Amino acid sequence: MAANLVKFDELGKLPRTVQLQRLDEGQGVEATMVAHQAKWHKTCMLKYNNTMLRRAEKRLIASSSAFGSTDNVPGKRARTHSSEATTSDTSCFFCGKSGTETLHEVATFQVDTRVRKCAAQVGDNELMARLSMGDMVALEAKYHSKCLLALYYRAKTTVEAEQKTDHEGVMSRIVLAELVLYIEETHLEEGTAPVFRLADLAKLYTTRMEQLGVALCKKVNSTRLKERLLAQLPGLRSQSKGRDVLLAFDEDIGEALGKACEQDCDTEAVHLARAAQIVHRYMFEDTGRFRGSFPGGCQEDSVPNVLVAMVNMVLDGPSIKNQSHSSSTQAALSIAQLLKFNSVKQSRKQGATKTQEPPSVRHSSSQETPLPTYVGLMLHAETRKRGLVDKLFSLGLSISYDRVLRLSAQMGNSVCQLYRIEQVVCPPTLRSNVFTLPEASKTCYELVSCGCKKGCRKRCKCKNASLQCTGLCFCEGECQ
Missing domain, CATH: 1.10.10.10 (Winged helix-like DNA-binding domain superfamily/Winged helix DNA-binding domain)
Structure with a gap:
């Protein structure tokens, strides 16, 4: 390998990037390479093997014979590859600029043929005029890589x-x-x-x-x-x-x-369907559930603003003057709450039955609003009648009787849990300014305040008449 490199250098066939003098430290190229344990790629070694050396010598002899003698041929000739960069100040054949970018020289007729074809495809008259002076190899044309690629891309895009x-x-x-x-x-x-x-x-x-x-x-x-x-x-x-x-x-x-007049009804129906679709999209927003009380503003917070605005426009008219001078009325809030309470994402299919009854609505606890909850609890507290509560439930105005019982049980469990946490019991009949003893006697022995309202003049038929009756007294017999 070292001997071949020396011969290639004598023939002037080594590229400029390979400086053989730097590989000789005084004892020869081979000794330097052995001392430094030089390594090379197989493909690079094939460029400088014996076969390539013989071919280079034959080409040199043939070129020398063509000129008549070998005396005029220098011992070393610097040759550059077509793709190798040059440092010439010649401008680019395509853009006419030199600049600081690398210039490449055309060395094959294939490039000239393709450039002429691309110039004709894109219709670049200026480039075709420069090509008419001769082929690019004879003109020693130089170019920027990006300029040549840009021409190829323009031609491809045009075709x-x-x-x-x-x-x-x-x-x-x-x-x-x-x-x-x-x-x-x-x-x-x-x-x-x-x-x-x-x-x-x-x-x-x-x-x-x-x-x-x-x-x-x-x-x-x-x-x-x-x-x-x-x-x-x-x-x-x-x-x-x-x-x-x-x-x-x-x-x-x-x-x-x-x-056109007949189609107006169809257009109105489409508008109504679109309005319903918009409102229905906001119906199922989670606005909280019943927590045992009805705080202030719970009605407004339980329904979406879009639904309340739609109900207000239906009740008062869609005029901006009517809407700007009136706030949400109780009627609008009540209607909006009932609409949300009875809304479903998808209606249930009715099975084939002999009696055509309307399909029942399964209410979700997340859709419960304060109004139907309050109506159900109020009716149960006042009447204790299951039929009345379920009747209003079937009309969509109240929660069901079973739901009322569940809420009552939940509230009772919450109160009991609070009593267990605080370890204090507060009876519902507790009154202020009344002294009570730990254990009240059923025979008035330890009661100190009269609560009789039947004109007994603070006297009653008790075993110990010196003590007075109270409302907590369970006396036997009537007061005299």
């Missing part, structure tokens, strides 16, 4: 765009013909006066183009599509309605205007 444009143009004419036939067939149907929205036609056009394999990079120009349709259908007329453009035939305009 793809032309192919795409040709294919898109053919498909566009086919889709337009199908769209014209669709309009004519719809017009010929009996009992119809069709009115076409330009936006819908443009959507059909786009969908059909995509089905045919044409990827549209931008939105279809609706105005141009309208002009193409009007040119193909002489009887078609365009009318503007707000932001929409409507297309109709001359003989169908009168009939279409007559049907």
Whole structure:
């Protein structure tokens, strides 16, 4: 390997990056490489083996014979690869700038041929004029790598765009013909006066183009599509309605205007459905559950603001003046609470039964609002009648009787738990300014305050008449 490197250096075939003098420390190249345990890649070694050396010598002899003698050939000739950087001040063949970027010299005719082809594809007249002076190898043209790659990319993009444009143009004419036939067939149907929205036609056009394999990079120009349709259908007329453009035939305009009034009801139904959909989306927000009491503002916090606003608009009118001068009334809050209490995400399917009864509503505890809870608890406290509570429950005005019992049990358990924590019992009949003893006698022996209201004059028929009756006294017999 060392001997081959020396011979390659004598022939001037070593690249500039390899400086053989630095590999010789005075005892020869081979000794230096052995001393430093030099290593190399197999592919790099193949460039300087015996076969490559013989070929280099043959090329040198052949080139010397072509010039007549070998005396004029220098011992060392510096050669550079076509892709190797040069330090010449020559400007770039494409951009005309030198700058500080690396310049490369054209060394093959393949580059010249491809550059000419790309220049013709992109239509660069200035570049074609420079190429007319001769081939790039003879001109010793130099270039920046990014300039050459930019030319290749422009040519590739131009060719793809032309192919795409040709294919898109053919498909566009086919889709337009199908769209014209669709309009004519719809017009010929009996009992119809069709009115076409330009936006819908443009959507059909786009969908059909995509089905045919044409990827549209931008939105279809609706105005141009309208002009193409009007040119193909002489009887078609365009009318503007707000932001929409409507297309109709001359003989169908009168009939279409007559049907416009009939379609108003359908439009209103669609608006109602959309409003209900918006409100229904906010119905199932978790606003808290009953905790044993009704704090201030619990009614407003239990229903979404969107629902209350909708109920207010229904009750007072949607005018902004009416809404700005009135706050949420109790009626609006009550209706909103009942709506949320009876709302379901998805209605239950009614099974096949002989009696057509309305499907029962299963109320979730997260949907309970203060109003139906208060009504159920109040009725149970006043009447203790299960039938009355369940009747209002079936009407959607109250919680069920079973739910009332569960809430009562929960409140009782909470009170008992509090008593156990604080270790204090407070009876519900406790009154202020009344002294009580730890254990009250049933025969008035230890009672000190008279509570009799029957005119006994602080006397009663007790075993110990010196003591007085109270409301806690369980005396036997009536007071005298």
